[in-house]
Amino acid sequence: VDALDVARWQFGVTTVYHFLFVPLTIGLSVLVAILQTLWHRTGDEKYLKLTKFYGKLFLINFAMGVVTGIVQEFQFGMNWSDYSRFVGDIFGAPLAIEALVAFFLESTFIGLWIFGWDRLPKRLHLASIWAAAIGTNLSAYFILAANSFMQNPVGYRYNPDTGRAELTDFVAVLTNKVALITFPHTIAGAFLVAGSLLVAVALWHLIRNRDSADTPAYRFAARFGAWVTLASATLVVITGDIQGKIMTQVQPMKMAAAEGLYTTESPASFSVLTIGSLDGSRELFALKIPYLLSYLGTGDPNGTVQGINDLQALYSAQYGAGSYTPIIPVTYWSFRLMIGFGLAAAAIALLVLWTQRKGRTVPNSKWLLRAGLAMPILPLLANSFGWIFTEMGRQPWIVFGEMLTRDGVSRSVSLTEVLTSFTAFTLIYAVLAVIEVKLLIRYAKAGVPEVTPAPEPDDTDDAERPLAFAY
Ligand code: HDD
Ligand code: HEB
Ligand code: HEB
Numbered sequence: 001v002d003a004l005d006v007a008r009w010q011f012g013v014t015t016v017y018h019f020l021f022v023p024l025t026i027g028l029s030v031l032v033a034i035l036q037t038l039w040h041r042t043g044d045e046k047y048l049k050l051t052k053f054y055g056k057l058f059l060i061n062f063a064m065g066v067v068t069g070i071v072q073e074f075q076f077g078m079n080w081s082d083y084s085r086f087v088g089d090i091f092g093a094p095l096a097i098e099a100l101v102a103f104f105l106e107s108t109f110i111g112l113w114i115f116g117w118d119r120l121p122k123r124l125h126l127a128s129i130w131a132a133a134i135g136t137n138l139s140a141y142f143i144l145a146a147n148s149f150m151q152n153p154v155g156y157r158y159n160p161d162t163g164r165a166e167l168t169d170f171v172a173v174l175t176n177k178v179a180l181i182t183f184p185h186t187i188a189g190a191f192l193v194a195g196s197l198l199v200a201v202a203l204w205h206l207i208r209n210r211d212s213a214d215t216p217a218y219r220f221a222a223r224f225g226a227w228v229t230l231a232s233a234t235l236v237v238i239t240g241d242i243q244g245k246i247m248t249q250v251q252p253m254k255m256a257a258a259e260g261l262y263t264t265e266s267p268a269s270f271s272v273l274t275i276g277s278l279d280g281s282r283e284l285f286a287l288k289i290p291y292l293l294s295y296l297g298t299g300d301p302n303g304t305v306q307g308i309n310d311l312q313a314l315y316s317a318q319y320g321a322g323s324y325t326p327i328i329p330v331t332y333w334s335f336r337l338m339i340g341f342g343l344a345a346a347a348i349a350l351l352v353l354w355t356q357r358k359g360r361t362v363p364n365s366k367w368l369l370r371a372g373l374a375m376p377i378l379p380l381l382a383n384s385f386g387w388i389f390t391e392m393g394r395q396p397w398i399v400f401g402e403m404l405t406r407d408g409v410s411r412s413v414s415l416t417e418v419l420t421s422f423t424a425f426t427l428i429y430a431v432l433a434v435i436e437v438k439l440l441i442r443y444a445k446a447g448v449p450e451v452t453p454a455p456e457p458d459d460t461d462d463a464e465r466p467l468a469f470a471y
Contacts, residue, residue, distance in 0.1 A: 001415070002415060003079075003409060003410075003413055003414060003415045003417075003418045004405070004406055004409045006415065006418040006419055006422050007079040007080065007409050007410075007413070007418050008405065009422065010075065010079065010418065010421065010422040010425065011075055011079065011080070012388070012391070012392075013422075013425075013426060013429075014068070014071060014072060014075065014425055014429065015072060015387070015391075016384050016387060016388065017068055017429050017433075018065070018068040018069055018071075018072050019383060019384065019387060020380055020384070021061050021062075021064045021065035021068060021436075022065055022069075022140075022190070023189060023190035023192075023193040023194065023379070023380070023383055024058070024061045024065075024190075024193055024194055024197065025058070025061060025062050025065045025136055026136055026137055026140060026187060026190035026191075026194070027190045027191040027192075027193055027194025027195065027228075028054060028057065028058040028061065028194045028197070029058060029062075029129070029132055029133035029136050029137075030133045030137070030191075030194075031054065031191075031194050031195070031198065031224075031225075031228065032051055032054050032055045032058050032129060032133075033126075033129045033130045033132075033133045035047050035050045035051040035054065036048075036051040036055075036126055036129055037126060037130075039051055040122065040123075040126050045451055046214070046216055046217035046220060046448075047217075047220075048451050049214065049217050049448035049449060049451055050217055050220070050221055050448060052448070052449050052451065053447070053448040053449060054198065054201075054221075055113075055129075056443050057197070057201070057440060057443060057444060059110070059114065060436065060439045060440055060443065061436070061440070062106075062110065064432060064436045067432065068429070068432070071425060071428075078410065078413065078421065079409060079410055079413055079418060079421075080398075080408050080409060080410060081410040081411075081412070081413075082407060082408050082409065082410060082411065083398050083399075083403065083407075083408030083409070085163075085164060086163070086164055086165055086399065086402075086403055086408065087146075087149065087150075087165055087399060088164065089156075089164055089165060089166050089167045090146075090149055090153075090155075090156055090165055090167050090173060091146045091149070092167075093167065093170055093173075094142040094143070094145050094146050094173065094174070095142065095143070095146055097142050098139045098142035098143050098146075101135055101138055101139045101142070102135065102136070102139035104135070105131055105132060105134070105135025105136070105138070105139070106132050106135050106136050106139070109128040109129070109131040109132035109135065110128075110129075110132045112124075112125070112128040113125065113128045113129045113132060116128060137187060140183065140186065140187065141179070141183050144179055144182050144183050144186060145173060145174055145176060145179040147179075147182070148176045148178035148179035148182055149173060149176065149179075149399070150394065150397075150398065150399050150400065151178050151250065151251060151390070151394060151400055152176055152177070152178040152250040152251070152400060153165070153399055153400060153401065153402055154169075154172045154173060154176050155167065155168055155169035155170065155171070155172030155173040155176070156168055156169075156173075158402065165399070165402065177246055177250075178246060178247075178250060181239060181242050181243045181246055182243065184235065184239045185236060185239035185240055185243050185386075188232045188233075188235035188236040188239055189232070189236055189342070189379065189382065189383050189386060190232075190383075191228055191229075191231075191232035191235075192229055192232040192233060192236060192342060192345060192346075192379040192382070193376055193379045193380055193383065194225075194228065195225045195226070195227075195228030195229035195230075195231075195232060195349070196225065196229050196345050196348075196349070196375040196376040196378070196379055197225070197375075197376040198221050198222070198224060198225025198228065199221075199222050199225035199226050199229065199348075199349060199352055199372055199375055200225075200372050200373050200374075200375045200376050201221070201444045202218040202219070202221035202222035202225060203218075203222050203352065203362065203368070203369065203372035203373075204369065204372065204373065204444070204445075205218045205447055206218045206219065206222060206362045207362060207364060207365070207368065207369045207372075208369075209447075210361075210364065212447075214447065214448050217448055218448075219356065219362075222352060222356065222362070223352075223353065223356060225349075226349040226350075226352045226353045227349075227353070229345060229346060229349035229375075229379075230346055230349050230350065230353075233342065233343065233345070233346035233349070236342060240339075241296065244296050244297060245296070245297060245298065245299055248297040248298060248305065250400070251393070251394070251400060252305075252306045252311055253306075253308065253311045253312075253315070253324060253325065253326070253393075254326070254331065254390075254393035254394065255297055255305060255306075256305070256306055256307050256308045256311060257308060257325070257326050257328055257331035257332065257393050258331050258332065258335040258389065258393065259271050259274070259293055259305075259332070259335075260274040260286075260308075260328055260332045261293065261305060261307045261308065262307050262308050262309050263307040263308075263309055263310060264304060264305065264306045264307040264310045265293070265294075265304070265305055265307065266294065266302065266303065266304035266305070267290065267291045267293075267294040267301055267302045267303065268291075268293040268294045268297065268303075268304070268305035269288035269289055269290040269291065269292060269293055269294075270288060270289045270292030270293040270296060271286055271287070271288050271293070271332075272287045272288060272289060273285075273286070273287045274286040274287075274288075274332065293305055308325055308328070311324065311325075312324055312325050319401075322396070323396060324396060326392055326393050326394070326395040326396070327392060327395070330388070330389075330392050331389055331392060331393045334385040334386075334388040334389035334392070334393075335385075335389045337381065337382070337385040338382050338383075338385040338386040338389060339382075340382075341378045341379065341381040341382035341385065342378070342379055342382035344378045345375055345376075345378040345379045345382070348371045348372065348374070348375050348378075349375070351368070351371065352368075352372065355368060
């Protein structure tokens with residue numbers, strides 16, 4: 001174990017952790033905005049109750065997302081200073097925009113939304129949650145563009161004098177084909193989590209408290225969440241398919257590693273289950289579907305998909321001796337777990353819709369309750385495995401074809417220092433996790449709040465309300 005290993009573990013653990021909160025912030029912000037819009041349009045109190053209820057869960061999660069995000073930022077300078085120097089010119093612009101958009105739109109408008117209930121004109125209050133939701137989703141684009149540069153560097157020139165990548169084409173960085181497809185895939189994956197959370201919480205109330213006056217509200221939330229889950233699952237599959245094809249072009253080794261494909265095949269078959277030797281150099285057992293991998297990777301059932309050993313030989317010749325192969329069992333299994341967990345959540349969403357078809361009451365079933373409660377956890381796992389696949393499949397490169405991970409780590413940082421920060425972060429995060437889960441469960445159990453009957457929504461009264469933020 002050296003500083004490099006620990007720095008990688010630290011980045012991996014803390015980032016996966018940050019991304020437990022990110023999908024909920026991205027998805028719930030929009031879903032809460034939709035709920036509030038429904039209330040605004042119809043005046044039906046159940047939508048107001050749901051807005052306030054899920055809005056509270058959103059805010060708890062948002063706070064955790066911000067805290068864990070700030071910690072993320074420290075690591076670039078602390079553990080990965082050589083990498084930060086290398087990509088600084090490229091990342092500066094998108095990350096500055098991200099910070100501006102995120103901080104201004106998200107923070108300002110979420111603040112207005114929290115304190116604006118009954119104080120802001122209704123329309124303005126509604127607009128503030130939409131602005132926060134749109135800002136959050138937009139800011140995701142910029143950070144994903146930065147990540148995509150690491151997968152497929154574009155729009156830059158390497159300057160051997162400074163040893164840095166210099167930005168030559170900002171538009172190219174933003175329209176990186178990896179970024180263009182990673183964004184919808186990630187957003188769809190985020191909505192899969194948010195839709196699932198809606199279902200889980202609503203189902204819990206529907207089954208536990210069978211004759212509550214709020215049954216219509218929970219019923220709506222369960223069905224709405226299930227539809228969101230199904231729609232995003234469809235989008236995740238479509239975008240994932242396209243992503244696979246682009247990945248085959250820009251990082252063929254990652255595709256080979258996803259499939260445990262050791263030798264180039266044309267046509268290539270898709271692995272349902274492959275068991276390789278422990279050192280990852282040979283395959284011992286394989287169950288395969290012919291032509292499918294060629295189709296998934298290239299769009300042509302007879303297309304060529306390059307194998308690990310052939311790519312390894314190619315890269316050694318191109319970049320010098322060394323290993324250019326990621327850890328195959330990790331890439332192989334994380335790819336399958338991403339798909340499996342995501343589709344499992346979609347299957348439960350179907351089940352939930354089926355049990356409530358044509359106005360049926362939700363059956364009092366222990367199994368349905370358990371499946372419902374498991375629902376948000378499944379896509380969270382899928383998202384984590386998706387990122388583990390993407391980031392570990394990029395190895396040994398920190399910037400593909402340009403910089404090796406081992407050259408990106410801070411030279412000045414010692415093993416003790418990294419171990420200390422890693423331990424500290426993990427402990428702080430463990431405490432934060434306990435607080436978050438406790439808070440979420442407490443507020444989720446409390447159920448939708450009572451609301452004072454509001455007057456029929458009427459835009460004309462906006463003007464008469466005092467425009468005050470404080471008393
Ligand atoms: Fe993030 C918050 C930094 C990955 C989406 N992040 C957040 C904050 C910082 C970072 C400093 C708090 C201030 C703010 O609200 O802007 N984030 C990072 C770093 C990352 C990273 C250094 C890379 C390792 N984040 C990341 C991705 C996405 C987001 C890949 C989206 C796809 N981040 C968000 C967000 C957050 C946020 C949705 C999450 C939860 C939240 O705001 O409340 O905007
Ligand atoms: Fe990352 C790393 C995850 C985002 C940058 N990552 C990493 C890792 C993991 C992750 C697991 C480890 C790997 C190895 O080492 O093998 N990511 C992740 C997630 C996410 C992310 C979950 C979401 C949140 N990243 C990201 C972004 C960026 C990044 C956005 C930029 C901007 N990463 C990174 C770096 C690193 C990582 C720099 C370190 C190095 C390596 O490669 O490792
Ligand atoms: Fe995913 C990633 C595909 C599902 C989440 N994906 C990824 C990738 C691919 C894919 C290819 C990589 C890319 C690169 O690296 O470049 N997916 C896919 C498919 C499917 C899927 C095909 C189905 C069918 N996913 C999924 C789900 C989820 C996800 C379900 C959740 C929910 N992914 C994800 C994430 C990631 C991925 C988060 C990372 C980021 C990006 O996008 O990259």
